[in-house]
Amino acid sequence: MSEADRKATWNTAITRVEPNRVSVRGYDIAELMGRVSFGAAVYLILTGDLASAPIARLMDAILVASIDHGATPPSALTARTVASTGATLSAAVAAGIMSINRHHGGAIEDCARQLKAIADRATSKSISLDEAASSALAAMRESGERMPGFGHRYHTKDPRTARLFELAREAGVDGVHMKAARAVEKAFADAKKALPINVDGAIGAILADLGMNPAAFNGIFMIARTPGLVAHVIEEQTREKPMRRIDPVNHGYDGPSPRGMPGTSAS
Ligand SMILES: CC(C)(COP(=O)(O)OP(=O)(O)OC[C@H]1O[C@@H](n2cnc3c(N)ncnc32)[C@H](O)[C@@H]1OP(=O)(O)O)[C@@H](O)C(=O)NCCC(=O)NCCS
Incomplete structure (x- = not known):
């Protein structure tokens, strides 16, 4: 100093x-x-x-996985709604960011904390992760809570989660949070409720196994989603009429058709 x-x-x-x-x-x-x-x-x-190089790759994949999820998430709708009023780029993007909270993006941090609680319970009670996961889910069911990071409104097999776990395995990351996540998936399946881990849950488990501070997890989602929000705001202000009524669900897609990445089997 x-x-x-x-x-x-x-x-x-x-x-x-x-x-x-x-x-x-x-x-x-x-x-x-x-x-x-x-x-x-x-x-x-x-x-x-x-x-390290594999962890850098994993971090890049986490940021890429969260860059955008179409026009229906609350952050995109908020950013577009504010943009349609003639607001500046910074105001419209900031409004989108302000909608990233406990129920939008927040499952990353909440899932990581719940997985930690399950792993801690397994250790403190000398029970298996599977038993700790089943009893945690039963307690949540009783109190009307949902397990953050599991289930998806749209995807039954989210293409992002499998790839993230594959990259995590390649980076040698598979700690208690990822193991607890598998125990939770098994507990849901055993209870005849197949609720797979979603992308937020996968990111939460991986970031926690990387030893990162859960207080930053919502921030990592904001960092990742900002380019998507900038794109939505610019598209709204260049393609649409000001103050239009934005249908939250009924919209189409007229961008490029699916195309292969150079160097992949689809190219
Ligand atoms: C994401 C989510 C809102 C999607 O919900 P959905 O597909 O519309 O499902 P529904 O709200 O209609 O619920 C269907 C059933 O599954 C149950 N369910 C869904 N997700 C659940 C979860 N994470 N934990 C426990 N039960 C869950 C519901 O209780 C409901 O049960 P019921 O049929 O006995 O009443 C929901 O899965 C959820 O709340 N997940 C936790 C929060 C989360 O991870 N958010 C990030 C999403 S990327």
């Missing part, structure tokens, strides 16, 4: 800015640029550590 830092009225440990040099968590930003992906930079700024 320099003399100037010692004399400062407060300190931040995130980024040091000096003439001609910017260091994020101690790493020169110019050296990071072109060497680390955006996912790795997000991991660095939130945890203080540089991710």
Whole structure:
């Protein structure tokens, strides 16, 4: 710590800015640029550590998985509604972000916390994860609560979750949260209620197994969804009439037809 830092009225440990040099968590930003992906930079700024290549890939996949989910999620509808009033880009995107809360995106953090509680219960009561998951679900059912991170209004087999778990396995990530998530899926299936883990639940389990702070999970969703919201606001303001009545469900799609990525079997 320099003399100037010692004399400062407060300190931040995130980024040091000096003439001609910017260091994020101690790493020169110019050296990071072109060497680390955006996912790795997000991991660095939130945890203080540089991710290994497979974990950087996993972080990138988490951000890509959440970039957009069409025009019906509350954040897209809110951003479009505000955009249709003639609001600025920042106001419309901020409005969309403000709708990311406990019931939209929040299942990431809530699921991680519930999975931790299940794992802790299994340890403290010396029972299996399967038993801890069944009793947690029974208690939730009794109190009318739902298990966050499970079930989906639209997808029965969410294409994003399987890929995220595949990348997590490739990165050697499979800790208590992911194991507890599998126990919850089994407990739902045993109770004749096949409710698969959804993308929020998968992200929550993976981020928690990466040791990240659950307080940041909703923020990671906001970081990921912002490009999608910017796209929705610009499309709303360039294609649609101001102050239109936005049907929340009945809309079509007229973008590109499905196309293969170069280098994949579909290309
Ligand atoms: C996402 C969600 C709203 C989709 O719900 P849906 O497909 O419209 O299903 P419904 O609300 O009609 O519920 C259907 C049945 O499944 C049950 N169910 C659905 N999700 C459940 C969950 N996560 N935990 C326990 N039970 C659940 C409901 O209680 C209902 O049971 P019933 O038929 O005995 O009354 C719902 O699964 C949910 O609340 N999940 C938890 C929150 C969450 O993960 N949100 C993030 C979504 S990406």
